Amino acid sequence: MGKAMHRLLTDSLGKEMLLLGNEAIARGAIEAGIGVATCYPGTPSSEIPDTFFTLYQEAGFYFEYSTNEKVALEVAGGAAISGVRSMCTMKHVGMNVASDALMTLAYLGVNAGMVIINADDPFLFSSQNEQDNRYYARLSALPMMEPTTAQEMKDMTVAAFDVSERLKLPVILRTTTRLNHLRGTVTFGQRRPITSKGSFKKDPFHYVAIPAVSRNLHKILAQKYDQSLELSERSEYNRMTGTGKWGIVTNGVSMNYVQDAVNDLGISDKVTLLRLGFSHPMPENLIVKFLKGVDGVLVVEELEPVMENEIRSIAQSKGIGIPIKGKGDNLFPRLFEFDPGLVRKTIASYFEVPDTSPQPVEVTDVPELPGRPPNLCAGCPHRAMYYAIKKVYGPDAIYPSDIGCYTLGVLPPLSMADIVICMGASVGSSCGIAAATDQKVVAFIGDSTFFHAGIPGLINAVHNKHKFTLVILDNGTTAMTGQQPHPGVDTEPMGVDTKQLSIESVVRGIGVEHVEVVNPLQVKKAVAAAQASKDFEGISVIVSKELCPLYARAIKKARKVRPFYVNQDRCTHRLDCINYLACPAMYLDDGKTMINENLCIGCAVCAQVCPENAILPLKIED
Amino acid sequence: METKRIVFVGVGGQGNLLATRLLGEACLAAGIPAVVSEIHGMAQRGGIVESALVMGDATSPIVSEGEADILVGFEPLETLRALNKCNQDTVIIVNVHPLPPFTVSIGQGVYPDVDKALETIRNAVSSLIALDGDELAAKAGNPLSLNMVMLGALIGSKSIPLDGDVLKDTISKTTKQAFLDSNLKAFDFGIAAAHSPLGPAKSGIKS
Numbered sequence: 001m002g003k004a005m006h007r008l009l010t011d012s013l014g015k016e017m018l019l020l021g022n023e024a025i026a027r028g029a030i031e032a033g034i035g036v037a038t039c040y041p042g043t044p045s046s047e048i049p050d051t052f053f054t055l056y057q058e059a060g061f062y063f064e065y066s067t068n069e070k071v072a073l074e075v076a077g078g079a080a081i082s083g084v085r086s087m088c089t090m091k092h093v094g095m096n097v098a099s100d101a102l103m104t105l106a107y108l109g110v111n112a113g114m115v116i117i118n119a120d121d122p123f124l125f126s127s128q129n130e131q132d133n134r135y136y137a138r139l140s141a142l143p144m145m146e147p148t149t150a151q152e153m154k155d156m157t158v159a160a161f162d163v164s165e166r167l168k169l170p171v172i173l174r175t176t177t178r179l180n181h182l183r184g185t186v187t188f189g190q191r192r193p194i195t196s197k198g199s200f201k202k203d204p205f206h207y208v209a210i211p212a213v214s215r216n217l218h219k220i221l222a223q224k225y226d227q228s229l230e231l232s233e234r235s236e237y238n239r240m241t242g243t244g245k246w247g248i249v250t251n252g253v254s255m256n257y258v259q260d261a262v263n264d265l266g267i268s269d270k271v272t273l274l275r276l277g278f279s280h281p282m283p284e285n286l287i288v289k290f291l292k293g294v295d296g297v298l299v300v301e302e303l304e305p306v307m308e309n310e311i312r313s314i315a316q317s318k319g320i321g322i323p324i325k326g327k328g329d330n331l332f333p334r335l336f337e338f339d340p341g342l343v344r345k346t347i348a349s350y351f352e353v354p355d356t357s358p359q360p361v362e363v364t365d366v367p368e369l370p371g372r373p374p375n376l377c378a379g380c381p382h383r384a385m386y387y388a389i390k391k392v393y394g395p396d397a398i399y400p401s402d403i404g405c406y407t408l409g410v411l412p413p414l415s416m417a418d419i420v421i422c423m424g425a426s427v428g429s430s431c432g433i434a435a436a437t438d439q440k441v442v443a444f445i446g447d448s449t450f451f452h453a454g455i456p457g458l459i460n461a462v463h464n465k466h467k468f469t470l471v472i473l474d475n476g477t478t479a480m481t482g483q484q485p486h487p488g489v490d491t492e493p494m495g496v497d498t499k500q501l502s503i504e505s506v507v508r509g510i511g512v513e514h515v516e517v518v519n520p521l522q523v524k525k526a527v528a529a530a531q532a533s534k535d536f537e538g539i540s541v542i543v544s545k546e547l548c549p550l551y552a553r554a555i556k557k558a559r560k561v562r563p564f565y566v567n568q569d570r571c572t573h574r575l576d577c578i579n580y581l582a583c584p585a586m587y588l589d590d591g592k593t594m595i596n597e598n599l600c601i602g603c604a605v606c607a608q609v610c611p612e613n614a615i616l617p618l619k620i621e622d
Numbered sequence: 623m624e625t626k627r628i629v630f631v632g633v634g635g636q637g638n639l640l641a642t643r644l645l646g647e648a649c650l651a652a653g654i655p656a657v658v659s660e661i662h663g664m665a666q667r668g669g670i671v672e673s674a675l676v677m678g679d680a681t682s683p684i685v686s687e688g689e690a691d692i693l694v695g696f697e698p699l700e701t702l703r704a705l706n707k708c709n710q711d712t713v714i715i716v717n718v719h720p721l722p723p724f725t726v727s728i729g730q731g732v733y734p735d736v737d738k739a740l741e742t743i744r745n746a747v748s749s750l751i752a753l754d755g756d757e758l759a760a761k762a763g764n765p766l767s768l769n770m771v772m773l774g775a776l777i778g779s780k781s782i783p784l785d786g787d788v789l790k791d792t793i794s795k796t797t798k799q800a801f802l803d804s805n806l807k808a809f810d811f812g813i814a815a816a817h818s819p820l821g822p823a824k825s826g827i828k829s
Contacts, residue, residue: 182659339686340685357689361709363742367732371723
């Protein structure tokens, strides 16, 4: 008997499944006959490529975790120009990395459908900013679509491929965290056969973006923009419902909140609702028709007033003077995500109807509650390396950090992150801090992040002779986003044929003269490596190499070790373990330091840190 | 169909995302419209995990302050923290077994007294169902079956229009054979516990 087919590859038309929004997008790509899929993982987009990873070999398309979003977009663009339907997925800040390619790929256009999934993160659940990437559609002149439900995340993906192919332009499908991570019922459609091979047809006057060619390509893009405007005017995703005099415009996840609010408030006969799903270019004629039928408009959109400003501009050009409100008068906040209650209350107050929202309980006698911040896991090798570096460099050195689990080192008592900007910025910002101050600088970057955007910064540091230490925290995986492989990972156990790169070789190849590779769980050696880096005049690199314990468990490479305990007769309560390591397996009980043996993974770092040798492995009875 | 908004709160590793998802699958099997929301990523590293399931005609995947019909709390401190999701008619189902956060373990905060916390909750809402979910899960033969206990208690509370057998069927179809018995047992213990919950000041937890 063969292996059961992946559930998302079924041919059965009309099959209903409860899918994560990101799985619905993956299914949409499969129904659209995708031939090439690329990505750099990032919350909230990660489950799309992770789903592809579980089924691409069986489905017969090409998939890769690319080095970064720019590369991912270029790979997908190359495929779509060669006539193969492609998808590229990324989180919103990944679009910044990809944007150089995006702007000119829009000029070149594509020959087969290409859909770029852009996942915004209002409220910054797992991001360094909450930028509104609807502006990228405006900047690149590319069409943008915004789904509202799990079903639409699938359907719109399929539709976006068709739009892309008609216009010969990449289409951006924009989601937000709440959509990526909702689960809803999805009814499956027909699967188009997968075509994973095309051919590149030479046409330098279309594909070689030198000034003379690009002047012409920009003209073509302007024409395609007009065509996309026509498609937007006719799109089933831009629809007006109701005939009331109260106008509401909305998009994306907010559409759900608006629908529920209108029903809850019982005002559906008074409202005309305009939902913009094909949201760039905005359908001007439809908007004019809408504006002419209502007495006033409330625009319900998260983050920036993008639709609000454009609708106001359309109204102005047509001499329509009705009030158009949203962010302008602070009815809606410009920061963070919306929720159903906020939308209901604002609609009720704007249209002056009684608010039916239930009152939250009033609780006066709840004591101050202790926080539960996310934390580095018990036995995390990052903690061990932070200990070694801090022991040598002390609290006054400057510690630029980067994007990954290790950013959690910012929390006390570790306090090992002084500046975090974006992927790779630990290296570049260290160059600047080292050049502009006399302070000691030790930067931290993860393995996946190093490959993603750390290498050019390190080349800069070597070439311009900056003086600092870069610690590459190599835990063998892209840990934070869910253990995806990167160029330094051996993917053979996953049944994937890739070439594994050595971080040490890359670093030496760039020309770093002082390079040490250490296992951070060997505390003395790690401290010695930190000291040697401090003594070295110039740029030095420490590769801190130890598998992420969660990943090690997942790939069945976790060593079988005994948990530790505190021998209370030896412990003198100096609390070095708690104050310098703060491992979540340790706790204080009536002043006694204890180890939770269920959480302890036996990394033995605390035992090496304890000055009284009071931390010992548990004896396990057979 | 009447809308029911259910909020689940717990701590990373307690399995409340799986519980929410199984409830969603059961709704699909029973023909009840439902939408689930989850949070993934950075928040999962030992932090608070909140999920929600909205059943009925509403389409919003999340639940605002004061709007939960049911709050399923896998941990007492996190249940207390999520009280702002509740109104006086909310049904609260709480596992009384505390998991002190790391801040408390290293002396940077005080874990609230569990019995007092239960009293606070009892005074705030019309219905509180308290149970020692960890004990019941252990009794069922698998400490990780806490989420099944809590699903059972949700069914036992009779606060949602879903047939317990449908949910049981969903659990059976998705659980590995090795854990099936203990999961189903845990689910039944949860139903029974909802029928005879712990009374005031009887959590048996010393703080």
